[in-house]
Amino acid sequence: MITARLAQEIAAETSGIIGYNVVITDRDGIVLGSGDPSRVGSFHEASLEVVRTERPAAHTAEQARLLAGVRPGVTLPVFLDGEVVGTVGLTGAPAQVRRFGMVVRHQTELLLREASLITSRLVRDKAVTDLLQDITRHDPSIVTPEEVAAAARELGFDLQLTRVALVVDLERVPAERMPAVLRTVHEVFHDAQDVVGAVGRSHIAVLHRFRPPARTDDLLATARRAAEALTEAHGPHQRVGMGGTAAGVVGLRDSYADALAAARLAARDGEQTARVAHIADYRLHQLMASIGVGARVRFAEAVLGGLPGRPDWDVLRETLLTWAEHGFHLVRAAQALHVHRNTLVYRLQKIEGILGRPLRDHRHAITVYLACLVQAAAQPPNAN
Numbered sequence: 177m178i179t180a181r182l183a184q185e186i187a188a189e190t191s192g193i194i195g196y197n198v199v200i201t202d203r204d205g206i207v208l209g210s211g212d213p214s215r216v217g218s219f220h221e222a223s224l225e226v227v228r229t230e231r232p233a234a235h236t237a238e239q240a241r242l243l244a245g246v247r248p249g250v251t252l253p254v255f256l257d258g259e260v261v262g263t264v265g266l267t268g269a270p271a272q273v274r275r276f277g278m279v280v281r282h283q284t285e286l287l288l289r290e291a292s293l294i295t296s297r298l299v300r301d302k303a304v305t306d307l308l309q310d311i312t313r314h315d316p317s318i319v320t321p322e323e324v325a326a327a328a329r330e331l332g333f334d335l336q337l338t339r340v341a342l343v344v345d346l347e348r349v350p351a352e353r354m355p356a357v358l359r360t361v362h363e364v365f366h367d368a369q370d371v372v373g374a375v376g377r378s379h380i381a382v383l384h385r386f387r388p389p390a391r392t393d394d395l396l397a398t399a400r401r402a403a404e405a406l407t408e409a410h411g412p413h414q415r416v417g418m419g420g421t422a423a424g425v426v427g428l429r430d431s432y433a434d435a436l437a438a439a440r441l442a443a444r445d446g447e448q449t450a451r452v453a454h455i456a457d458y459r460l461h462q463l464m465a466s467i468g469v470g471a472r473v474r475f476a477e478a479v480l481g482g483l484p485g486r487p488d489w490d491v492l493r494e495t496l497l498t499w500a501e502h503g504f505h506l507v508r509a510a511q512a513l514h515v516h517r518n519t520l521v522y523r524l525q526k527i528e529g530i531l532g533r534p535l536r537d538h539r540h541a542i543t544v545y546l547a548c549l550v551q552a553a554a555q556p557p558n559a560n
Contacts, residue, residue: 177202177256177261178200178202178208178254178261178262178288179208179291180208180209180216182209182287182288182291183200183208183209183262184200184208184209184210184213184216185209186198186200186209186283186284186287187199187200187209187210187211188209188210188211190211190280190283190284191210191211191212192211194266194276194280196211196249196266196267196268196272196273196276197210197211197212197247197266197267197268198210198211198264198265198266198267198280199211199212199215199220199264199265199266199267200254200262200263200264200265200284201220201223201262201263201264201265202261202262203227203260203261203262204224205219205220205221205222205223205224205227205245205263206218206219206220207219207220207245208262215245218245219244219245220244220245220246220251220263220265221243221244221245221246222235222240222243222246222251222265223251223262223263223265226251226252226253226263227253227260227262227263230253230260231253232250232251232252232253232277233250233251234249234250234251234270234274235247235248235249235250235251235270236248236270247267248267248268248269248270249265249266249267249268249269249270249273250265250266250270250273250274250277251263251264251265252264252265252277252278252280252281253281254281254284254285254288255285256285256288256289256292257292261288264277264280264281264284266280300331301373303327303330303331304331304371304372304373305373305374305375306327307324307327307328307331307333307371307373308371308373308374308375308381308383309375310324310327310425311324311335311371311383311425311428311429311432312375312381312428312429312432312433313429314425314426314429321424321425321426324425325424325425328371332368333369333371334369335423335424335425335428336423336424337369337385337386337423338385338386338388338421338422338423339369339371339383339384339385339386339421339422339423339428339431340383340384340386340395340418340419340420340421340422340431341381341382341383341384341418341419341422341428341431341432341434341435342365342381342382342384342399342402342416342417342418342419342435343375343379343380343381343382343416343417343418343419343432343435343436343438343439344357344361344379344380344381344382344402344406344414344415344416345378345379345414345415345416345417345436345439345440345443346378346379346380346413346414347378348413348414349378349410349413349414351377351378353410354374354377354380356409356410357380357406357409357410357414358372358373358374358380360405360406360409360410361380361382361402361406363405364398364401364402364405365382365384365398365402367384367385369385370382370383370384370385371383379436381432382402383428383431383432384398386421392454392456395418395421396418396452396454399416399418399452399454400452402416403415403416403451403452407451412451414451415439415442415443415451415452415453416439416451416452416453417434417435417436417437417438417439417440417442417452417453417455418435418438418452418453418454418455419431419432419433419434419435419438419455420434420455420456434455434462435455437455437458437462437465438453438454438455438457438458438462439453441453441458441461441462441465442458460546460549461549464546464549464550467550472550475546475547475550476547476550476551479543479544479546479547480531480544480547480548480551481530481531482530483527483530483531484551486530491523492523492526492527493548493551493552494513495509495513495520495523495524495527496527496544496545496548497545497548497549497552498512498513499520499524499541500541500542500545504538504541506520506521527544531544
């Protein structure tokens with residue numbers, strides 16, 4: 177199909193280049209574009225015969241007078257995907273314009289083919305976006321898993337294959353940069369079974385094909401390559417969250433939810449290394465965040481007492497979190513904090529004195545650690 181806008185652009189530009197008026201019609205002989213704008217919308221009778229026979233025709237001045245809307249010149253069929261979709265005509269003495277005819281037709285067909293490919297790509301991209309919406313926000317009361325799977329098959333995706341969901345969080349990236357970021361993500365995740373597209377205004381979803389015997393470390397390496405490519409091309413303003421492996425609509429929905437949670441929890445945690453957050457490292461954080469706000473606040477206040485109100489609370493909280501996350505091992509925790517072991521011991525003793533309970537009792541230490549997670553989750557996300 178030839179659109180009026182594209183036909184007019186081609187006709188006007190080509191007419192200016194070759195010095196002869198170019199007319200482009202649809203299959204019914206209606207002029208869609210012309211170097212002479214007054215002819216747009218008129219009927220070009222000669223085009224009907226050219227469309228029917230799929231062969232060029234030339235018309236002298238005498239022949240043109242017998243046909244509606246026709247001037248002396250040549251008319252050639254325009255093909256797209258093997259079918260005639262219209263004609264292109266050149267006004268002038270047939271002997272003079274015939275030599276331009278094939279060139280103009282070829283250029284017109286090239287432009288039409290390119291426009292068709294762009295349109296097809298846009299249609300497919302929209303279909304993939306709709307599919308991702310149906311998966312990531314799946315509500316069985318609105319659309320069944322079978323219907324979503326059928327839509328995926330039409331696009332060439334088998335949702336029963338094992339995949340892992342990833343989320344690229346673009347909350348700090350300008351909206352106009354989304355297409356460029358999406359192209360970068362496509363360059364990393366280019367498997368025919370990778371489902372990639374925008375979800376909302378600030379997230380890109382990837383349902384990446386998991387191919388055994390790949391391991392979690394392999395998936396993380398791929399995610400880090402994506403993060404590195406994004407940082408190199410667009411700056412350090414996006415974060416990648418990764419869920420667990422899954423198959424089927426419901427499983428992929430849950431994997432996506434986990435990937436999104438990991439990205440958000442990592443942002444609150446101030447995590448910057450590699451800018452990839454795997455849900456396996458944030459399961460506990462996710463569980464704590466799922467508890468009601470009131471219960472969380474009461475728990476944190478009861479366990480931490482006056483600690484959060486102290487001017488050195490950020491340092492003390494980091495100390496507690498790092499110590500717990502390194503297995504309550506003094507040497508490893510001190511190395512991670514980049515402090516001397518004695519400094520770590522001093523801080524822990526200080527915390528014990530404020531709380532009035534020994535952290536050597538690991539049951540109490542774990543409780544304090546959980547309270548720190550809850551208290552951290554209640555703070556605004558880190559801007560880094």
